[in-house]
Amino acid sequence: EMPLIKVNCASIPKDLFESEFFGHVRGAFTGAHQDRVGRLQLADGGTLFLDEVGEIPLSQQGKLLRALQEGEFERVGDDKTIKVNVRVVAATNRILVDEIKAGRFREDLYYRLSVFPLDVPPLRDRVDDIAPLALFFLEQICRDLGRETLRITQHQIAVLKKQAWPGNIRELKNVIERAVISSTGSRLRLDVAVSDSSAETFSPASTLSTESANFMTNEEFKELEKANVKAALQHANWKVWGPEGAAELLGMKPSTLAYQMKALGVNTQAASSTRKRFE
Template sequence: MEKPGGSGNRGGATQGESNPPVDCSSCGPNSSTLEERLRFEMLLSEISSVYSNLPVEEVDKTIESGLQRLGEFLGADRCNLVQFSEDGSRVLVFHSWIHDDAKPDPGFIAPDHNLFPWFAKMFHLGKVVQFSHLDDLPAEAATDITALLALRIKSQVSVPISVGGHVFGTLSLATVRSYRSWPDELVPRLRLVGEIFANALVRKQKELQIRKAFQQIKELNEELAADCTYLREEIDLNYDVHHIIGQSLPLKRVLAKIQQIALTDTTVLILGETGTGKELVARAIHAASQRRDRPMVKVNCASLPANLIESELFGHEKGAFTSAQVRQIGRFEFADRNTLFLDEIGELPLESQAKLLRVLQEGEFERLGSSRTLKVDVRIVAATNRDLEEEVRKGRFRQDLWYRLNIFPITVPPLRERTEDIPLLINLFVNKFGRKLGKSIRRIPAGVMKSLQAYDWPGNVRELENVIERAAINTVGPSLQLLDNLKSSLVTEKTAAPRLTLEEAERSHILQVLADTNGRIEGPKGAALILGINHSTLRARMRKLGIHIRRISDAD
């Protein structure tokens, strides 16, 4: 006996086939021989058995093979399985087998509800449609009869199939070369076969949905895993991301600039000496931006080898270079609709600067080993401790890239220019390391505080933090014991800046803020809002201090 899909023949029975077609009447209650009925039952059993562990990729061709075996066994000319849409208005899937001598005319269109309105009505009522001659159909099936004539169908039986209590579709047998009767006993067997086919299709569709869901979950997991990497970096930060500690005038100017630029997508260039807290400023900009829902993506351009930095920034395809065993997305692609912090941008090799410029200008790039152009929406915040203008003059940094980065520069002041912030930072670090070491350090001796404030801090806040950590480790008891001999600093001691009167300090601060706002007094970006006073109060103070807008550039 032929097995499903064994012959691959989509036409009539091949010559010498051992199982000749059986007239449908032999399957009814008046079957001529018990042998023929047993053969039919065996066929149904074989068709059913192949679907138990069938891979979803083979479902469609196995159904069509089963339709062929069923049609050939029962001597039909056409056999088809139709699946309806959930609302029953459309045909979604159409599987069929057609005998070689019963091919449709050119221009044949698969059955549709618009062609068979009466049939569709009967099917959705769960009723079987069977006729030996078109004259057996009622007058209200006139539209359906016209379509049947066009398809050259003489006799047909169509059995509605239900899955889960809903009409799934129909299984139909038809003849075009002769008239045929369809015994009632055939209907439940056809319904059984149809339900086997239907359940296989439902299983296939559900498995494909599950595969799609798993693929989406996999992609989300990859994104979450990458996010977690950055979140772990966030947790390990030495500074509080949301608070920059200090009350000095230079630091307040930095905070004012952060407030000005955060909600825009403008590129920011953060300048300052090593250890001043440039990354903290970058994180503060991101935390106040419209892209704050995801952790800021960071790349340290100085820590990557020159031959890997392009792969890190732009990603690579599998096989792009010797060690590229898998495809990897780059930081730009990962930072789409996010903020990308390019730390130590001055260390970027010249050959990589051209590609970076293109991304900044056009928002597009290609992974290494790929010709497909990717577009991204990335907000760039860059930082450097180098004088980029001098680097441009020396030919070590592209001038056009510097122009593109230098749209809104923010200079972070060194610690020696904000000495009034040192006590606040010391208290922060003493509490931090006291908790970390399990010590209760409640007092900072005046001599220790004076020594810390008098030091020049060439390593800035980072050096201060290291000194306090060593002191906390060295401390026994409630008073901080300084371990470092700060007087031995290699930095030349500088003459203390002359102290200003309160009026002089106020005038200097107002002038600087007005310079930062280009002379704007009122509005959301005005000096009054940054200074935290009413604009009329600011104008009165300006008159008292002899500050005139037109002279700001000269005074500054």
């Protein structure tokens, strides 16, 4: 197989950029105790992936342009020209056209790299990708942490889809990892990993208004609690137990929910029969 060399341009110090990309010979500078093969030479015959290409120092972009254009370069401290055949794939979160106008990125390098550009929309504009990505990260993180794969409910997927995701896929992965770490049972504790301020909150009792006061009576609180239980039951198709049941959605034991339903006067059989009459 041909080599795939990945380079994070943002992690390379400015003074070491030339050595990292093109290599150096022994004695080329202080600390160069032996010859070093650069990333371009390592990728010869294969692919060089330049991540965060917009972070390459302006002073080094000219030499990179020549290497990509002519397929040749010299190592630091060496006068021998090395020829390579490399396919280059570049990625950046910067708008390079704006970087060119600001004088931070060479226009000729931009057009050399922009042979077949792909504009990847932010995650918030790719809502259908959230569920498969969340499942992939969940399985991967559980495997890396050495624990059984946790279950994620449809309600939790719906919560994820309401996020703004300014950090895109990296933020989604971090949220899933934080939820896995916070989970003690088989149920994913997404509630402790997602900030309420960054998503639309689920408000089953939106008709109850408390704008006129900062408190409510005991009866008002019971009505709010009752509405919340009913909303969860409706979302779970009036199923209390099992995966994606109302108890799991509310984060409580089924026996606790059954006791609460009895205390609040919520009857699933009556609700189910009423629903059937209108079907």
